[in-house]
Amino acid sequence: MATHLPTTSVADIVRLGPVIPVLAFETAEQGEHVSRALYAGGVKVLEITLRTAAGLDAIQRASRIAPDIAVGVGTITKPEQCALAKQAGAQFGVSPGLTREMHDASIEAGLPLLPGVMTPSDIILAMELGYEIVKFFPAVPAGGIAMLNAFHGPFPTLKFCPTGGITPESATNFLALPNVVCVGGSWLTPKAALAAQDWAEVTRLARAASELSRPVR
Structure with missing residues (x-):
C-alpha cells in the first residue's frame, strides 16, 4: 500500500500541478483505471467527487496508486461527508460552497478543505x-x-482555484492571473474516452494538462 504524501495543507496540494481533474465515476473499477491513466500522464492531484455512489470506493483505490499522489474528495455538501472521505483515504476536500458547520467538520476530521465561493460575501x-x-x-x-x-x-x-466551464484553450488564460494558483477541469476525462475505455487518451490529455505553464509565485 502506498504511503500518503506528507501534505499538510491545501497550499501544499495545489502546488503539485496546474490542473486538478474533477472526476465522477460509474464504478470503482473505472475510477482506478482512470486514476492510473491520469497519474501516468503526470497528474498527481485528483478530485474524485461524491456525485456518484462509487465515489468513496474510487477514492480508496486511487489513494493506493502511488506515494506521491494526492487524492481529494469533491462535491462535499454535508458536514458528515468530511469524516467519511477521510476514512476512505482522501487527503483533502473540495466543496461547491461553505458553511461554518462544514468548516468545523473538516477540522474535526483532519481534512484540509478547499471551499467554494462565488460572491464577495x-x-x-x-x-x-x-x-x-x-x-x-x-x-x-x-x-x-x-x-x-x-x-x-x-x-x-x-x-x-477556478472550476466550472474551463477548457484546455482557456486554462492558460486563467493560470496567468496573479490570484490563480491552479484550475479545476473535467476535460481530461471525456465521456467518449471513458465509454471506450481508452485510457491512453486520458493519459495523453493528462500529459498536456500537466505541461500547462503557470507563473512562478
Missing part, C-alpha cells in the same frame, strides 16, 4: 474562517476571468 466568510485559498465556482458562469480580476482589488491576498 462568500469570500468574506471564507477569510473570516482563515482560508487563504478557495475554489471559485462555477467559474465561467459566475464571471470567469473578469470576475477574478475584479476580486483581486478588494481581496489582494486571496488565491483561487
Whole structure:
C-alpha cells in the first residue's frame, strides 16, 4: 500500500500541478483505471467527487496508486461527508460552497478543505474562517476571468482555484492571473474516452494538462 504524501495543507496540494481533474465515476473499477491513466500522464492531484455512489470506493483505490499522489474528495455538501472521505483515504476536500458547520467538520476530521465561493460575501466568510485559498465556482458562469480580476482589488491576498466551464484553450488564460494558483477541469476525462475505455487518451490529455505553464509565485 502506498504511503500518503506528507501534505499538510491545501497550499501544499495545489502546488503539485496546474490542473486538478474533477472526476465522477460509474464504478470503482473505472475510477482506478482512470486514476492510473491520469497519474501516468503526470497528474498527481485528483478530485474524485461524491456525485456518484462509487465515489468513496474510487477514492480508496486511487489513494493506493502511488506515494506521491494526492487524492481529494469533491462535491462535499454535508458536514458528515468530511469524516467519511477521510476514512476512505482522501487527503483533502473540495466543496461547491461553505458553511461554518462544514468548516468545523473538516477540522474535526483532519481534512484540509478547499471551499467554494462565488460572491464577495462568500469570500468574506471564507477569510473570516482563515482560508487563504478557495475554489471559485462555477467559474465561467459566475464571471470567469473578469470576475477574478475584479476580486483581486478588494481581496489582494486571496488565491483561487477556478472550476466550472474551463477548457484546455482557456486554462492558460486563467493560470496567468496573479490570484490563480491552479484550475479545476473535467476535460481530461471525456465521456467518449471513458465509454471506450481508452485510457491512453486520458493519459495523453493528462500529459498536456500537466505541461500547462503557470507563473512562478
